[in-house]
Amino acid sequence: MSEPILAVRDLVKRFPVGRSGIFGAPRQFVEAVAGVSFDLQPSQSLGLVGESGCGKSTTARAIAGLLQPTSGSVRLGGAELVGLSRRQMLPHRRRMQMVFQDPYASLDPRQSVESILTEPLTIHRIGRPRDRRLRALELLEDVGLSPKHLSRYPHEFSGGQRQRIGIARALALEPDVILLDEPVSALDVSIQAQVLNLLIDLQARYGQSYLFIAHDLAVVRHLCQRVAVMYLGRVVEIADRETLFSSPQHPYTRALLSAVPEPDPHLERTRQRIVLGGDVPSPMHPPTGCAFHPRCPDVARVPDGRCARERPLLLPLADPGRGPASRACHLPHEPPARGGLGAHGPGPGAVSSAP
Amino acid sequence: MAAVLEVEDLVVRFETHQGTVRAVNGLSMSLQPGETLGVVGESGSGKSVASLALLGLVPNPPGVVEAKRLKVAGQDLLGLDRRGLQQLRGKEIAMIFQDPMTSLNPLLTVERQLTEVLERHEGLTRREARKRAAAALSDVGIPAPETRLDSYPHQLSGGMRQRVMIAMALLCNPKVLVADEPTTALDVTIQAQVLELLKDLQRRHGTALLLITHDLGVVAGMADRLHVMYAGRVVEAGPAADVLTSPLHPYTQGLLRSVPRIRGPLGARLDAIDGSPPDLAALPAGCSFAARCGLRTDACTKSPPPLVPVLAGRRSACLEAEALLLRSGVKA
Numbered sequence: 001m002s003e004p005i006l007a008v009r010d011l012v013k014r015f016p017v018g019r020s021g022i023f024g025a026p027r028q029f030v031e032a033v034a035g036v037s038f039d040l041q042p043s044q045s046l047g048l049v050g051e052s053g054c055g056k057s058t059t060a061r062a063i064a065g066l067l068q069p070t071s072g073s074v075r076l077g078g079a080e081l082v083g084l085s086r087r088q089m090l091p092h093r094r095r096m097q098m099v100f101q102d103p104y105a106s107l108d109p110r111q112s113v114e115s116i117l118t119e120p121l122t123i124h125r126i127g128r129p130r131d132r133r134l135r136a137l138e139l140l141e142d143v144g145l146s147p148k149h150l151s152r153y154p155h156e157f158s159g160g161q162r163q164r165i166g167i168a169r170a171l172a173l174e175p176d177v178i179l180l181d182e183p184v185s186a187l188d189v190s191i192q193a194q195v196l197n198l199l200i201d202l203q204a205r206y207g208q209s210y211l212f213i214a215h216d217l218a219v220v221r222h223l224c225q226r227v228a229v230m231y232l233g234r235v236v237e238i239a240d241r242e243t244l245f246s247s248p249q250h251p252y253t254r255a256l257l258s259a260v261p262e263p264d265p266h267l268e269r270t271r272q273r274i275v276l277g278g279d280v281p282s283p284m285h286p287p288t289g290c291a292f293h294p295r296c297p298d299v300a301r302v303p304d305g306r307c308a309r310e311r312p313l314l315l316p317l318a319d320p321g322r323g324p325a326s327r328a329c330h331l332p333h334e335p336p337a338r339g340g341l342g343a344h345g346p347g348p349g350a351v352s353s354a355p
Numbered sequence: 356m357a358a359v360l361e362v363e364d365l366v367v368r369f370e371t372h373q374g375t376v377r378a379v380n381g382l383s384m385s386l387q388p389g390e391t392l393g394v395v396g397e398s399g400s401g402k403s404v405a406s407l408a409l410l411g412l413v414p415n416p417p418g419v420v421e422a423k424r425l426k427v428a429g430q431d432l433l434g435l436d437r438r439g440l441q442q443l444r445g446k447e448i449a450m451i452f453q454d455p456m457t458s459l460n461p462l463l464t465v466e467r468q469l470t471e472v473l474e475r476h477e478g479l480t481r482r483e484a485r486k487r488a489a490a491a492l493s494d495v496g497i498p499a500p501e502t503r504l505d506s507y508p509h510q511l512s513g514g515m516r517q518r519v520m521i522a523m524a525l526l527c528n529p530k531v532l533v534a535d536e537p538t539t540a541l542d543v544t545i546q547a548q549v550l551e552l553l554k555d556l557q558r559r560h561g562t563a564l565l566l567i568t569h570d571l572g573v574v575a576g577m578a579d580r581l582h583v584m585y586a587g588r589v590v591e592a593g594p595a596a597d598v599l600t601s602p603l604h605p606y607t608q609g610l611l612r613s614v615p616r617i618r619g620p621l622g623a624r625l626d627a628i629d630g631s632p633p634d635l636a637a638l639p640a641g642c643s644f645a646a647r648c649g650l651r652t653d654a655c656t657k658s659p660p661p662l663v664p665v666l667a668g669r670r671s672a673c674l675e676a677e678a679l680l681l682r683s684g685v686k687a
């Protein structure tokens with residue numbers, strides 16, 4: 001495998017909570033990202049999935065430098081980004097851009113499309129004003145909008161068109177990596193498909209890598225060759241798309257996949273579903289041992305209450321299937337051939353309808 | 356059995372400075388006791404506005420609600436005054452909304468939100484009402500209901516809040532429950548819990564459920580019958596399983612093709628529907644979907660095609676429905 005374009009190691013982001021007075025020392029910390037590691041290969045897409053509060057968006061923001069990581073390493077094309085000053089960061093920022101979830105909030109309503117698209121070029125002092133305008137026209141064409149849109153303002157566009165403008169802005173500097181934080185979650189199904197196709201086409205044309213943050217597993221399956229599943233600040237499983245969706249190895253991944261309803265009435269009415277009990281625990285008070293153990297349907301299969309005592313490390317699987325895969329779980333590893341979505345009945349701890 | 360909900364030719368329009376916005380254009384439906392009717396559509400399809408009209412909740416002005424018939428549990432909604440509507444709401448028809456954070460009152464304890472309904476409709480004393488409220492919480496699977504009664508909404512998780520909303524809606528055992536995107540704001544594992552709960556409650560109480568959602572996966576597991584809405588009209592109606600497996604309207608087909616799936620074959624690109632929905636303030640003369648449709652003929656742009664039977668129990672508002680039927684291989 002080639003050198004990764006983006007390598008993240010032991011990334012931690014801690015937030016102070018509950019200060020004693022305005023200038024007082026924080027009483028407590030919450031670890032939103034608790035040691036995340038992964039590689040993103042050139043021209044590939046990695047999906048970072050998980051439910052609200054799992055730390056996926058914070059991970060993206062810490063990588064982009066929008067938040068200062070507490071510790072860990074982020075290497076972009078071999079260059080370390082953690083610890084750089086704003087000024088030192090600037091040349092690297094050109095190579096990594098971000099697209100946000102809410103196409104209404106992430107575009108300045110007082111800026112014309114031309115100004116939105118040329119701003120990155122101006123900041124990085126690329127080209128003369130005339131060149132920048134030409135580049136903006138080129139970008140509009142790339143994302144399926146027309147030259148007449150150049151002088152318009154964000155409120156004149158639909159949600160799908162606004163997200164296209166957000167993508168054009170991210171493309172302006174020809175970055176190596178684009179971080180996409182739930183880019184299609186706010187869009188209707190038929191528009192969502194258009195934007196996903198656009199992202200796929202643009203990657204085929206320009207070869208940039210995507211780090212794709214999403215809660216929707218089906219969307220991730222369509223766009224990403226590799227997928228990392230997060231739970232309470234940590235990656236619990238990472239594998240190639242084929243392996244992860246056909247033989248998930250972590251009980252949380254299995255439950256997550258099993259919970260996704262599909263528009264197939266026969267499947268929906270016959271398949272066994274793993275319904276997890278309880279809520280995602282608060283990251284303020286993470287459970288001991290494996291953070292997933294209070295909800296895990298398979299917790300009884302590991303002897304001596306080990307799951308409650310000892311946090312499982314994210315370790316490579318010996319027989320991973322197609323590509324390298326890792327999992328953080330004390331359960332014995334089951335080779336991929338046997339498993340498969342739907343083949344796993346609910347474990348002994350699963351409940352059909354629990355609080 | 357008598358239908359608990361009868362709607363014929365419902366029209367909802369809003370008079371705005373930009374002109375008349377036609378949100379619902381002639382919607383008809385009926386609901387039997389214990390039945391689940393799914394209404395699917397994208398933003399602007401009119402599904403939520405229609406549901407508000409069923410509870411008399413469309414603000415007037417600017418909203419205008421008209422219908423040939425609009426009956427809940429045998430009572431004519433259109434003839435009712437404010438007081439009459441309040442009698443009906445909560446008791447015969449209740450609603451749960453998408454966002455449990457904004458639809459619960461943040462200043463009231465869970466107890467107060469629940470007992471208010473009971474005191475209004477059933478004239479219970481405070482003590483009796485508290486007992487009933489605790490029972491209702493335990494009915495929706497909330498552990499330690501007695502302690503939860505004293506919580507405020509912000510102290511509950513999203514899934515827990517939606518359970519409180521459901522408990523509140525079902526307090527007076529209404530005949531019709533309208534659920535507008537009840538799980539859209541929830542995480543997928545919590546969504547699975549809430550859907551199971553709704554199914555279970557419906558089985559036990561025999562409530563008719565009108566399930567409004569954009570999620571075709573959710574209706575696949577829940578709905579008996581299905582209405583597909585586009586630009587304020589029902590474009591296809593029929594048994595949910597049949598509509599989802601052999602759609603008879605190009606919009607339903609396009610919608611099903613554009614949904615990314617977590618199982619099955621994986622194409623390089625998704626089958627998206629080109630274009631976007633029409634402006635509700637300037638609807639085209641013909642079929643609203645014509646501009647995005649691959650089967651469009653000249654006839655499509657003349658007048659809106661009516662929703663007509665194609666097969667027993669199946670209706671489609673497409674002039675090409677017969678051709679779609681032949682192609683789908685479903686026997687007439």
